[in-house]
Amino acid sequence: MTETRQIVLAARPEGEPGPEHFRLETATLPALAEGQFRVRLIWMSLDPYMRGRMSAAKSYVPPIAVGAPMQAGAVAEVAESRHPGFVAGDVVFGYFPWAEQAVTDGAGVTKVDPKAAPLSAWLGVLGMPGFTGWIGLNRVARGKAGETIVVSAATGAVGSMVCQLAKARGMRVIGVAGGAAKCARAVLDYGADACLDHRGAPDARALSKAIAEQAPDGVDVYFENVGGKTLEAVLPRMNDHGRIALCGAIAWYSGAESPPPLPPVWQTILVKRLTVQGFIVTDHQAHYPEFLAEVLPMVGAGRIRWAETVAEGLGSAPAAFLSLLRGGNDGKQLVRIGADPEAAA
Amino acid sequence: MTETRQIVLAARPEGEPGPEHFRLETATLPALAEGQFRVRLIWMSLDPYMRGRMSAAKSYVPPIAVGAPMQAGAVAEVAESRHPGFVAGDVVFGYFPWAEQAVTDGAGVTKVDPKAAPLSAWLGVLGMPGFTGWIGLNRVARGKAGETIVVSAATGAVGSMVCQLAKARGMRVIGVAGGAAKCARAVLDYGADACLDHRGAPDARALSKAIAEQAPDGVDVYFENVGGKTLEAVLPRMNDHGRIALCGAIAWYSGAESPPPLPPVWQTILVKRLTVQGFIVTDHQAHYPEFLAEVLPMVGAGRIRWAETVAEGLGSAPAAFLSLLRGGNDGKQLVRIGADPEAAA
Numbered sequence: 001m002t003e004t005r006q007i008v009l010a011a012r013p014e015g016e017p018g019p020e021h022f023r024l025e026t027a028t029l030p031a032l033a034e035g036q037f038r039v040r041l042i043w044m045s046l047d048p049y050m051r052g053r054m055s056a057a058k059s060y061v062p063p064i065a066v067g068a069p070m071q072a073g074a075v076a077e078v079a080e081s082r083h084p085g086f087v088a089g090d091v092v093f094g095y096f097p098w099a100e101q102a103v104t105d106g107a108g109v110t111k112v113d114p115k116a117a118p119l120s121a122w123l124g125v126l127g128m129p130g131f132t133g134w135i136g137l138n139r140v141a142r143g144k145a146g147e148t149i150v151v152s153a154a155t156g157a158v159g160s161m162v163c164q165l166a167k168a169r170g171m172r173v174i175g176v177a178g179g180a181a182k183c184a185r186a187v188l189d190y191g192a193d194a195c196l197d198h199r200g201a202p203d204a205r206a207l208s209k210a211i212a213e214q215a216p217d218g219v220d221v222y223f224e225n226v227g228g229k230t231l232e233a234v235l236p237r238m239n240d241h242g243r244i245a246l247c248g249a250i251a252w253y254s255g256a257e258s259p260p261p262l263p264p265v266w267q268t269i270l271v272k273r274l275t276v277q278g279f280i281v282t283d284h285q286a287h288y289p290e291f292l293a294e295v296l297p298m299v300g301a302g303r304i305r306w307a308e309t310v311a312e313g314l315g316s317a318p319a320a321f322l323s324l325l326r327g328g329n330d331g332k333q334l335v336r337i338g339a340d341p342e343a344a345a
Numbered sequence: 346m347t348e349t350r351q352i353v354l355a356a357r358p359e360g361e362p363g364p365e366h367f368r369l370e371t372a373t374l375p376a377l378a379e380g381q382f383r384v385r386l387i388w389m390s391l392d393p394y395m396r397g398r399m400s401a402a403k404s405y406v407p408p409i410a411v412g413a414p415m416q417a418g419a420v421a422e423v424a425e426s427r428h429p430g431f432v433a434g435d436v437v438f439g440y441f442p443w444a445e446q447a448v449t450d451g452a453g454v455t456k457v458d459p460k461a462a463p464l465s466a467w468l469g470v471l472g473m474p475g476f477t478g479w480i481g482l483n484r485v486a487r488g489k490a491g492e493t494i495v496v497s498a499a500t501g502a503v504g505s506m507v508c509q510l511a512k513a514r515g516m517r518v519i520g521v522a523g524g525a526a527k528c529a530r531a532v533l534d535y536g537a538d539a540c541l542d543h544r545g546a547p548d549a550r551a552l553s554k555a556i557a558e559q560a561p562d563g564v565d566v567y568f569e570n571v572g573g574k575t576l577e578a579v580l581p582r583m584n585d586h587g588r589i590a591l592c593g594a595i596a597w598y599s600g601a602e603s604p605p606p607l608p609p610v611w612q613t614i615l616v617k618r619l620t621v622q623g624f625i626v627t628d629h630q631a632h633y634p635e636f637l638a639e640v641l642p643m644v645g646a647g648r649i650r651w652a653e654t655v656a657e658g659l660g661s662a663p664a665a666f667l668s669l670l671r672g673g674n675d676g677k678q679l680v681r682i683g684a685d686p687e688a689a690a
Binding site: 241248271275280 | 586591605607612617623
């Protein structure tokens with residue numbers, strides 16, 4: 001009998017979630033059945049989409065039941081196995097509970113090569129956020145050299161990837177981020193030609209004016225991660241036949257920012273003949289090898305940069321998640337759950 | 346010196362326009378310069394997009410100046426010509442003032458074969474509305490056999506064409522229209538499998554439930570002509586990866602119907618990975634021959650039906666236009682300005 005600590009959804013939040021919506025518990029893991037294995041989590045990823053899973057509303061992933069553990073993408077080490085495909089010591093990526101240990105039948109679990117890149121990169125530039133940026137730019141927005149792209153949440157795990165890939169494709173890249181420090185990083189680390197501070201802009205009109213100054217030829221692609229004021233500011237700058245890759249709307253997840261009315265948005269889509277396309281990275285899994293073939297060498301060659309904000313220990317996950325929702329992270333938000341076997345070696 | 350009656354924009358409306366925003370005037374046409382010709386209008390088309398041209402806001406067509414004539418697509422007969430490509434007696438289609446006669450240099454004017462179809466059809470099924478439906482279905486929404494489509498304004502000039510083309514392609518067609526009589530026509534004349542009366546539904550939720558009953562496999566394509574309650578009702582029924590061809594939003598043109606908030610719409614686009622694409626038929630002019638090659642034989646064979654609402658005489662145009670904005674027309678709204686030379690023959 002193995003015990004593990006885990007974090008469960010204690011109650012469903014209305015509006016902005018708080019620490020009272022999470023609970024740290026100790027659970028007993030079942031003995032391994034044939035075909036199962038047990039992992040020890042090393043790195044756990046925190047992502048804005050998890051806010052959606054805390055609500056009962058229909059979304060692209062089912063809600064977490066109240067009382068059940070929160071779930072996260074994680075890199076883990078196999079501790080014990082009765083599965084023919086995994087042996088103790090294997091390093092894997094999969095979706096696991098917010099926990100120190102977990103038992104799995106291996107569904108959706110893949111081995112990663114611990115020598116190819118730092119382990120945490122499999123949750124960031126080589127994982128879901130990096131792949132999301134690549135899919136959005138290549139298969140949704142179809143950004144082309146010479147075009148102008150606006151990237152919201154430009155220093156986030158997804159946005160920073162979009163900035164770098166778009167720049168490598170020869171696009172003019174305008175980031176939008178919250179605060180001067182993030183804006184400086186978008187330009188210095190991620191190659192944006194300019195970055196605008198949405199917190200520094202008194203309203204959407206001012207932000208829109210700033211975008212116009214940085215996009216003299218208008219905006220062809222908007223990589224939409226946030227909704228809210230940034231969306232309202234970008235829409236008037238979109239060129240005819242522009243594309244909006246809709247990847248998230250974090251500004252509205254907790255109801256904190258008041259949205260623009262729908263009719264002028266709809267009218268702009270019509271008048272400018274925009275294409276707005278929602279996308280979920282998991283629909284595009286078949287392209288992951290293509291992504292990896294392009295980006296893994298770039299990571300190996302040091303041509304892709306990223307930032308990580310690391311919270312230490314499982315117990316810190318709720319506070320780190322709440323901070324993430326308020327934009328308190330810088331780059332990929334991780335929780336270090338266990339020792340990295342490579343680092344220890 | 347030729348005199349003509351014409352209708353000018355008297356003032357810009359705020360909200361719903363009224364008769365006070367139009368003025369009937371007599372104007373003197375200039376003598377023909379070399380390269381010009383004079384036409385007598387026979388049929389004039391009234392279309393919802395003209396509401397946009399009455400406002401000063403940027404749209405896909407520039408605003409009409411206050412005091413300048415309103416503009417419309419029209420079928421006309423050449424009365425007098427100093428243009429090498431046109432002779433008196435030619436029947437043409439072009440964009441002309443709301444007037445009985447006009448002088449033009451021929452830009453955007455094309456000859457039509459008066460024997461191929463009734464002259465008014467060049468403003469309807471063979472003209473901009475019919476072509477709009479064809480483009481929206483084929484090149485924007487890419488409707489496929491076996492899919493379910495919801496067509497708003499299903500008995501309108503565009504919607505009735507979409508219903509018939511979609512049915513011919515083997516789609517399940519659910520119309521939405523205002524009133525029982527229009528709904529009956531959508532089914533009996535335009536081949537819709539069902540048609541829902543948005544006026545009979547107390548709210549968007551009830552309309553949405555009715556759509557669900559008629560679309561047991563969900564909705565793959567929404568042909569969006571109206572915005573408002575219909576949009577709100579269709580969104581929850583959209584299947585993953587559904588497409589919305591955004592062609593108009595008449596419900597909001599005059600601010601009469603209160604819109605749903607933006608965040609849940611945006612969230613639905615994301616969660617269901619919808620594609621919303623605005624389109625304007627004039628962007629697709631290169632495909633007009635392809636459209637005509639398909640649809641002209643269908644019209645000739647009596648396989649495409651249409652309805653016309655005819656207002657008699659130029660002076661009736663403002664009232665007919667205001668009625669059109671309130672859905673008072675049945676099918677293509679026309680104004681008969683002059684005698685049809687074929688009918689007279």
